Each structure stands twice: as C-alpha cells, then as structure tokens.
Amino acid sequence: MSPSSILRRHRVAALLGAALIFTPVVVSFAQNGGNVGLTTVAATTQTPVAGITAPNGSFAPIVATTKPAVVTITTVTKGQADTMSGASPFGGNSPFDQYFQQFFGDQGIPMPKTPPQQSPRQEALGSGFIVGADGTIVTNNHVIDGATSIKVTLDDGTELPAKLVAHDAKHDLAVLKVKASKPLPTVKWGDSDKLMTGDQVLAIGNPFGIGTTVTAGIVSARGRDLHSGPFDDFIQIDAPINHGNSGGPLVDVNGNVIGIDTAIYSPNGGSVGVGFAIPSNQAEKVVAKLIKGGNIEYGYLGVQIQPVTPDVASAIGLDHPGGALVAAVTEGSPAAKAGIETGDVITGFAGQEIKDPKDLSRAVADVSPGAKETLKVWRKGKTIEISADVGRNNEDGQTASNGEGGKPSAGQGLGAPSLGLGLTDITPDIREQLNLANNQRGAVIEQVNPDKAASAAGLQPGDVIVAVDQTPVKNARQANQAIAEAAKSGKKSVLLLVDRADTQIFVAVPFAAG
Known part of the structure; x- marks a missing residue:
C-alpha cells in the first residue's frame, strides 16, 4: 500500500500500519493468480507447554514450540502520486494525537515524497502466524492492504507465494493461504478473556526485517480504546514491538496465541514499551468467518x-x-x-x-x-x-460531529440561573443563523456562565435544548419551567437533550454545582 493510502485510512496507530517497513523497490513481482481457496483450519499439532515464569525459569520451551509457526510477510504494492499528510484523524484533543506515528522507510527513516508523475513499486514488511497445517495464516489487514503480490517466508527460510483468502478492515485482520510440500507447524488460539494485568506474555515477529525475534513483557492493561474503530478492545503490553511486528502473535506462558500485535504508541518512532494487540477471543471469531465465508456482514x-x-x-x-x-x-x-x-x-x-x-x-x-x-x-x-x-x-462507522453552532442574536434571555444558562426562543433570524430545520422546536442557549454547572458540562451558545428530563420542550419558557421542576423534585441533576450541528446528545447538568 502507498504511504498516502495508509495515511488516509490508518493514520496513526499500528492498526494504522505502525509496525510496517516501507522501502522502494525496482524489481517486479508476479501477481498470484487463480481462485482463492477457502479451507477449514486444520487441527493444530502444537503441544501445550507448562507455564514457566521468568526469571526463575526460561521461556525457551515456549519459543521452541511457537516460533516455527511465525512467518514473515512481504508484500509488493503500487505507489500513488499524492504525498504524505500530517493530519491526525483523532483530532487535536486526543492524547494520542501527538505521539502515534506512521512508520515509513527502512529503519524508520521517512520515505522521500514521490513526484506526481512517478508511481514506484514498494515493499512492505509484516509478520503473521500459521493456524492451519494446510498453510492457513493470520495477519493484520494493514500488512497486506493494497498488495499486488504477497510472499511468506517460513521460520526455516522457505519462501512461498501466498494468496489472500479474505480480509476485514474494521477488525484489521486478514487470512492468507500458502501451499507447502508438507504439513506446517502451527500455534493454537488461547483464551484472552482469562488474561489479567500483570500476566507474562511473549511477542514474536520480524522487527525491521532482521529475522524472527522474541520479546517478553507483561499485560499492562486491558480494554484499551484507541478511537480507531467500533471494535477497539486492545490488550496493552510492555513487550517491545517495532516496525515489522504487525500481525505477529502475542502468546501466553502456555504457548497459546492470546493476541495479535498491531499497534505501538511512540513519540520517537521506536518502541517505548507501549504496544497494543487485538485480543484472541475477538480475532478468532473473525478469522473463522473469513475462512468460511470470505466477507463479514x-x-x-x-x-x-x-x-x-x-x-x-x-x-x-x-x-x-x-x-x-x-x-x-x-x-x-x-x-x-x-x-x-x-x-x-x-x-x-x-x-x-x-x-x-x-x-x-x-x-x-x-x-x-x-x-x-x-x-x-x-x-x-x-x-x-x-x-x-x-x-x-453496509456503511463504515461515522464519527459524531463536534461542530459548534453559531451564536444566536440577542433574545429575551429567559435564563435558567441555577444551571448558568441564558435561553431564548427560536426566531426566524436564529433559525437562519443556526441553519435549523423549519420544524425544529426547542430553546436556544444564548449565554453560558463560565462559572456555573452548564459550562462545566460542555454546553455552548448555539446549542438547542429539545427536551428536559426526556420531555420535549417547544420554547425557552417550557425549558425553564421543566428545569425548575426538576430542581424542586430533589434531583441531583437534570438531563437535557441538546441538538448541536444536526447531532443530538444528552447532557446531564448537576444542580449542586450550579
């Protein structure tokens, strides 16, 4: 995939290509032809390893069992004319905005911008693991996205052409298939739901293309949401993962795959001990669907x-x-x-x-x-x-709008003083200024006291209150009356349904802070 394509689709996390290396190549690879075969994953030949706790023991038995099933994936993609952009899809308010990085070029060195008239071929590097002795391989979607050809290198150095069976961008998962002359070594899925913060894990992959590498660490946190998609539920680990680790397995002390290394959080382009993996219980279900049916609905x-x-x-x-x-x-x-x-x-x-x-x-x-x-x-x-x-x-997930409405012209100012709001009716001028629908009813927020509860709750001038405590209001007087009744009832807060730039959100405003 080209740098610009990744930037548009996977801007900043490793789901965003964080563990890929991109270098220009001048040779052409033959594109794999033929129909993609859908086969059932063969039973694993792996023998579970008894749990070993380092430093008192050794991870060597786990590595000996799992490492042969880890592969390096090299893809050839066609470059595009447009150049890289630095804008982040998370927006400036995200704590990840400054530090999630897109990694291009050998050893993390940025690739030169491509002139519009050129369209060089590029090579991308990632990792994967074999889940079927018949040659079924799992990796990240961003590792193979946009590839014109895919090559898999086994742990013993054997190079095999691979076919894409199916992929799913929303979960960032893909299934590949290779044909080998003998059954291949495999790993089996573990139960990520049993993982606890502090559990030991191993990350296996091919960072920087130097060869299959094993790093150890612990589970730092569970359920991380990177705001990159509707299914974010990442395992955070401190085991070092770098460019090229994407798609590689995260295994537990029994040698079972409990995650797929996918993302890193880095201010400097290298591992700082904050990595993210897709949980196995989520990935296994998706992979099974990809193998059986191809597309996921x-x-x-x-x-x-x-x-x-x-x-x-x-x-x-x-x-x-x-x-x-x-x-x-x-x-x-x-x-x-x-x-x-x-x-x-x-x-x-x-x-x-x-x-x-x-x-x-x-x-x-x-x-x-x-x-x-x-x-x-x-x-x-x-x-x-x-x-x-x-x-x-049939549509991609959409992000709720955070746009601010314009400030309305001065009105009667029928305030809700306990909350720090100044409300007014929807007049023809206000309707035009805020681009409100002809049938829009409610109370327009004209003023917000910065020292009161409404401001702390995030209400803004130009917001339209359309309901108070789940009861619709048509104008400012009704809104004020409903707020006053809620205060008299002894409630600690009042629930406002607010229309902001064609998006409705509920905002609970506490009375005590008012």
Whole structure:
C-alpha cells in the first residue's frame, strides 16, 4: 500500500500500519493468480507447554514450540502520486494525537515524497502466524492492504507465494493461504478473556526485517480504546514491538496465541514499551468467518448512543451508571421499527449485559443481519424488553460531529440561573443563523456562565435544548419551567437533550454545582 493510502485510512496507530517497513523497490513481482481457496483450519499439532515464569525459569520451551509457526510477510504494492499528510484523524484533543506515528522507510527513516508523475513499486514488511497445517495464516489487514503480490517466508527460510483468502478492515485482520510440500507447524488460539494485568506474555515477529525475534513483557492493561474503530478492545503490553511486528502473535506462558500485535504508541518512532494487540477471543471469531465465508456482514440497529454518566444515571433514576443511552434513532432503521426511543438506555442485548456503548456496538455487529434479538431497555423508571430485527450495516462507522453552532442574536434571555444558562426562543433570524430545520422546536442557549454547572458540562451558545428530563420542550419558557421542576423534585441533576450541528446528545447538568 502507498504511504498516502495508509495515511488516509490508518493514520496513526499500528492498526494504522505502525509496525510496517516501507522501502522502494525496482524489481517486479508476479501477481498470484487463480481462485482463492477457502479451507477449514486444520487441527493444530502444537503441544501445550507448562507455564514457566521468568526469571526463575526460561521461556525457551515456549519459543521452541511457537516460533516455527511465525512467518514473515512481504508484500509488493503500487505507489500513488499524492504525498504524505500530517493530519491526525483523532483530532487535536486526543492524547494520542501527538505521539502515534506512521512508520515509513527502512529503519524508520521517512520515505522521500514521490513526484506526481512517478508511481514506484514498494515493499512492505509484516509478520503473521500459521493456524492451519494446510498453510492457513493470520495477519493484520494493514500488512497486506493494497498488495499486488504477497510472499511468506517460513521460520526455516522457505519462501512461498501466498494468496489472500479474505480480509476485514474494521477488525484489521486478514487470512492468507500458502501451499507447502508438507504439513506446517502451527500455534493454537488461547483464551484472552482469562488474561489479567500483570500476566507474562511473549511477542514474536520480524522487527525491521532482521529475522524472527522474541520479546517478553507483561499485560499492562486491558480494554484499551484507541478511537480507531467500533471494535477497539486492545490488550496493552510492555513487550517491545517495532516496525515489522504487525500481525505477529502475542502468546501466553502456555504457548497459546492470546493476541495479535498491531499497534505501538511512540513519540520517537521506536518502541517505548507501549504496544497494543487485538485480543484472541475477538480475532478468532473473525478469522473463522473469513475462512468460511470470505466477507463479514455486520449487524445494524440504527441508533446514536452515548455513555451513561453518574449525572445521567441520577437524572433518569438508574441506581448506577451503565448501558448505552440512545441520543437519536435513525428514521426507518431497525431500531425505529422496533419502537426504540430517544432517551432509552439499552442495558442488555441478545442475552448480554451492556455496560457501555462499546459493548452494544460489538454485540450488534456480531449478530448476523436478519436475526431477531431482544433488548433490555430502561425507559421512564422501569425496565422493558423490546424485540428488534437486526439489519445489515453496509456503511463504515461515522464519527459524531463536534461542530459548534453559531451564536444566536440577542433574545429575551429567559435564563435558567441555577444551571448558568441564558435561553431564548427560536426566531426566524436564529433559525437562519443556526441553519435549523423549519420544524425544529426547542430553546436556544444564548449565554453560558463560565462559572456555573452548564459550562462545566460542555454546553455552548448555539446549542438547542429539545427536551428536559426526556420531555420535549417547544420554547425557552417550557425549558425553564421543566428545569425548575426538576430542581424542586430533589434531583441531583437534570438531563437535557441538546441538538448541536444536526447531532443530538444528552447532557446531564448537576444542580449542586450550579
């Protein structure tokens, strides 16, 4: 893949190509032809190794068992004319914005920009591991993305052409197939759900193209969300991984694959002990689907969701934060047809507990389109069950807009003083300034006291309050009355549904801070 292509699609994490080496090459590789064969993964020949704890013991038995199944993957891609850009898709507010780096060039040296008239071929390096003795190999999607030819080098130095069986960009996973003259050594999947912070792990891959390398470390954290996709649930490790490690296995002390090395976090282009791996329990399911069916179809509900904070939970009567708060329901979507409403909190889906929006995104995506599933929903003080027909998601995930609305012209200023808000009605001038729909109703925030609770909650001039405590309001007077009633009822906070630049979000504003 070209540098510009990676920059556009995988800007900053290793899912973003962090462990790849890119160097120009002048020779041409023959593109593999023929149909891609879909075969079932053969049973592993690996014998589990008893747990060994270093430094009192040695990792040598684990390495002896797993290393022969680790491969180096070299791809040839066609360069593109446009040049690299430095903008980050995470945005300037992300803590990862400054330090996640895209690695190009041998030993991390940036590649020269390509003149528009040239389109050189490039070689990319990554790692992978064999899960089927028949030659089935797992790696990262970004390792093979855009490749015109793929070559696999086994641990004994044997070079084999590889065919792409199938790949999935959202999970950053790909399955390859090679033909060998004998059954190949394999590794088997482990249970990443059993991993605990502090557990020892080994990362195996081919950093910088110097040859298969083993590094040791511990699990530093679980469930890391890098905001790179809807399925982020990375294992963070301190075992050094570098350019070329992408797609290599992360194994536990029993020699089982419990992750796929995918990303690094680095201010200097090299390993600083902060790496990320896709959990095996997530990867194994996707790989099985890729082998059997090629393409993965994701389930779709059609809701815009956000976390339930303690203030939100207090405002809606939940005894603890949890679930996914529905901020908007897409018209005509499966959720709309099932009767899911704005303000609902989805606490369960298909028998699974939903602790946060990520849980819901993953659970829905894992369901086959057309399936009928039951949702547990908290609505107006009680739990109800709703049955929904899951649809098919044919679009990439979209990021909620963070755009700010323009400041409205001066109005009556019917304030909500306990929150630090100045509200006004939607006038024709304000409607035009904020580009509001003709049927838009609500109260426009005209002023926000920087020392009051509303400002701390993130409300801004130009926001339109369309509901208070899940009750729609048509104008500023209704909004103020509803806020006052919420304060008199003894609630600790009030829940506001706010329309900002065509995106609806719930904001819980505490009274105590006002």
